[in-house]
Amino acid sequence: MRVGLGLSAPAARLLADGLRGSGAPLRRIAGWSVLEAAPALASGWVTAAALDDGFLAGRPGVGLAWTALLAGLFFARAAAERALFTPLADVVENLRDTLVRRVVRGVLERATASGRGGGSAAVAQLNGQVDTVRNLTGTLLRTARPLGVSLLAAVIGLATLDPLLAALVLAPLVPALTVFLWSMRRLTARRRLLVLAEEKVAGHAGAALGASRDITALAAEPHAASIVEQEVAGAAKAQLAVGLAAALRVPVVLLGGQLPLLLLLLAGPGLVEDGSVSAGAVVGAATYVAAHLLPALQMLAGAVSGYWSQLGVVLHRLAEAATVAGSPARQAAADQSPGSSRTCRPSQAVPTPRWRGAAPDLSVRELDFAYGPRAEPVLRRLSLEVPFGDHLAVVGPSGIGKSTLAALLAGIISPTAGTVSLDGHRVTDLGEALRCRLFALVPQEAYVFPGTVAANLAYLAPDAGPDRLERSAAAIGLTGVLDRLGGLDARLRSPATELSSGERQLFALARVHACAAPVVVLDEATCHLDPVAEARAEAAFAERPGTLIVIAHRLVSATRARRVLLLDGDRTALGTHAGLLVRSPHYAELVGHWAGTAAAVLDGRERSSVVPSSYE
Numbered sequence: 001m002r003v004g005l006g007l008s009a010p011a012a013r014l015l016a017d018g019l020r021g022s023g024a025p026l027r028r029i030a031g032w033s034v035l036e037a038a039p040a041l042a043s044g045w046v047t048a049a050a051l052d053d054g055f056l057a058g059r060p061g062v063g064l065a066w067t068a069l070l071a072g073l074f075f076a077r078a079a080a081e082r083a084l085f086t087p088l089a090d091v092v093e094n095l096r097d098t099l100v101r102r103v104v105r106g107v108l109e110r111a112t113a114s115g116r117g118g119g120s121a122a123v124a125q126l127n128g129q130v131d132t133v134r135n136l137t138g139t140l141l142r143t144a145r146p147l148g149v150s151l152l153a154a155v156i157g158l159a160t161l162d163p164l165l166a167a168l169v170l171a172p173l174v175p176a177l178t179v180f181l182w183s184m185r186r187l188t189a190r191r192r193l194l195v196l197a198e199e200k201v202a203g204h205a206g207a208a209l210g211a212s213r214d215i216t217a218l219a220a221e222p223h224a225a226s227i228v229e230q231e232v233a234g235a236a237k238a239q240l241a242v243g244l245a246a247a248l249r250v251p252v253v254l255l256g257g258q259l260p261l262l263l264l265l266l267a268g269p270g271l272v273e274d275g276s277v278s279a280g281a282v283v284g285a286a287t288y289v290a291a292h293l294l295p296a297l298q299m300l301a302g303a304v305s306g307y308w309s310q311l312g313v314v315l316h317r318l319a320e321a322a323t324v325a326g327s328p329a330r331q332a333a334a335d336q337s338p339g340s341s342r343t344c345r346p347s348q349a350v351p352t353p354r355w356r357g358a359a360p361d362l363s364v365r366e367l368d369f370a371y372g373p374r375a376e377p378v379l380r381r382l383s384l385e386v387p388f389g390d391h392l393a394v395v396g397p398s399g400i401g402k403s404t405l406a407a408l409l410a411g412i413i414s415p416t417a418g419t420v421s422l423d424g425h426r427v428t429d430l431g432e433a434l435r436c437r438l439f440a441l442v443p444q445e446a447y448v449f450p451g452t453v454a455a456n457l458a459y460l461a462p463d464a465g466p467d468r469l470e471r472s473a474a475a476i477g478l479t480g481v482l483d484r485l486g487g488l489d490a491r492l493r494s495p496a497t498e499l500s501s502g503e504r505q506l507f508a509l510a511r512v513h514a515c516a517a518p519v520v521v522l523d524e525a526t527c528h529l530d531p532v533a534e535a536r537a538e539a540a541f542a543e544r545p546g547t548l549i550v551i552a553h554r555l556v557s558a559t560r561a562r563r564v565l566l567l568d569g570d571r572t573a574l575g576t577h578a579g580l581l582v583r584s585p586h587y588a589e590l591v592g593h594w595a596g597t598a599a600a601v602l603d604g605r606e607r608s609s610v611v612p613s614s615y616e
Ligand SMILES: Nc1ncnc2c1ncn2[C@@H]1O[C@H](COP(=O)(O)OP(=O)(O)OP(=O)(O)O)[C@@H](O)[C@H]1O
Pocket: 371, 378, 396, 397, 398, 399, 400, 401, 402, 403, 404, 405
């Protein structure tokens, strides 16, 4: 929704908030502005009097005296302008402080809520935008304010000088100002669209450049180029629309400034001749128009409207960033919560179909998966049986498709061909509520939300009592953290700062350990834990009834699993750790490489707990 002069409602609210604490300096500005407007208000009157009572009446002394009075008013105006700097600075700095507070709070609360961090980069970027608002507001207060004040003073002066001449000037000026205000709304809206279009160009061009290797490999250059070209065409259209909206300032200046002057010059001599007005009044009216109305209109319709519409765009951006409670952004942050992303919460409200399999086996048949119709398949014809209670480790080189397989197994993404089924049911057909009850996928990024420790641990097991939660916490190795925090009832206010990445992973692991899902998939869910803590967490899951699939962060996970799946294209192999060491040279090579690296990195004390003796 747009409110006055093209500012969106959130932008106008943010500006009002930023100015709220500046009542005193704003009043001082208003006071000094009256004095600042004195020359504009008096210029026509003084000119008329100097002519009618002085120079045209043969009394040049009187004419000079009036002129000297006008000069005095200009000195007063200079003093007012000097005095205005302090309150102007107060207003602008206060606005900046308020905006910085609002924006930093909004961004950091959102980053904390999402548990993803990254708030500092956003804050730095938004602080730059706050500075832009400060500079634009300062510029507008220094330029637009005196122009607006002069325009108003000139109109008042003109109306009180002579009603007939005032009517001549105001007849075209009023529609010109109306068009000007209307065009400001359009211009601000179009400038906003232009900024968005330019950002899209930058985003798509950046993505295309970043992916240039893949684009070349897939011979997709024409496709990538057409996407960027489309955005460039959109930006060009938006630029044209801004240009057209800005072009309206020409008729505004012609109608509101030039036409009144022309009318005065055309009608003036006749009006003087028939005695309707004095010659001094005509020149006085022309002074109001030429010295104040016309320059004010030119500036307002030109640079000032540009500053104003830029201010509207940046303020709207900041208003979006500063909004936290109940905002769409807050919602988006909440969408990263355990209940909605890769791990989901079994809903009490959603009726779930009956599930008979108490000990369901997982079966993968001829599985193909590619991220796009023209992309290289990540997985090709993979078949695998995972009986209930199995403990399978998935290992392989980086980027080979381990996380993709984890998502396919949990039914989060659908295969391109082939099936993944649990107890004979395709996992993608299970329906979300049931799927969430059967699978718990723990991703690398652990989410802990503000709230009590108990609420976090019981997220996937709403019926679990304190004993159950404490047992899971103890099994995973979270008891020390719980003691430090103050137990299950302790409240986490800012988990992103109160807990380390490893501690957040322990929370996510304990949360899943406490739930009843028969299939647990850990996708590098222990990557921030030290080797000892990782071994303990994996042991806890191995003892928990159900199937455990571990996408291994360290190869040592494979030594703890009952079976190992080596994912490696054509060299994919399945077996026990010992069996694969013998029959898969590639697996042996991978293990040997890892053991060598681990031995080089770890000191003797840690090595004994991490590197299996068989590798030493
Ligand atoms: N959303 C996606 N869109 C397109 N390609 C993707 C996407 N996600 C992953 N890929 C690509 O699919 C391939 C397999 O990725 P995946 O994350 O499953 O590998 P990974 O074995 O888990 O890697 P890592 O061990 O580094 O986590 C990679 O080439 C990756 O770039």
